[in-house]
Amino acid sequence: MIGSAILLALAGISLSFLPQEISTYLSGSSHPVFSLALQLLGALYLGMAMLNWMNKNKLLGGIYGRPITMANFIHFLVGGLSLVKATSVANQPAFIITTIIYSTFAVGFGYLWLNTPKSVK
Structure with missing residues (x-):
């Protein structure tokens, strides 16, 4: 649980705060809709990370x-x-x-x- 919480938190933070950079890395361009989708995915990852962290014990x-x-x-x-x-x-x-x-x-x-x-x- 701790490993998955850390992995998902790192992915969530990265996607939430660096969506344009990740979008450019993945597709070669930064489209605002794709960046928004990546930020929403980051929010989902952060939520799942928190769920796993709170249930680690x-x-x-x-x-x-x-x-x-x-x-x-x-x-x-x-x-x-x-x-x-x-x-x-x-x-x-x-x-x-x-x-x-x-x-x-x-x-x-x-x-x-x-x-x-x-x-x-």
């Missing part, structure tokens, strides 16, 4: 932790699959690294989602 799975685990699993699974498709079209190092990170988190949250939680004490 909770037992994942079960009745209360299952929705958080499911939300993270879906986010990282769908994002990872989208990144696999993007990486196959545009073979950029940033896409490859992000794809590996997303896939790792998808596997981890999928494991947590499918298995019974165990308290570590």
Whole structure:
């Protein structure tokens, strides 16, 4: 949870405060609508980061932790699959690294989602 919270917070802060620079890096130009979409994506990442950070010490799975685990699993699974498709079209190092990170988190949250939680004490 801490790792995903930090990753999502870094992405959220970057997208919120540097949308034009990121837009230029990704597409070669900075369109105002694309920059706005990146800022909104940054807000979503920050919200998800805060959700993960606030639940870092909770037992994942079960009745209360299952929705958080499911939300993270879906986010990282769908994002990872989208990144696999993007990486196959545009073979950029940033896409490859992000794809590996997303896939790792998808596997981890999928494991947590499918298995019974165990308290570590």
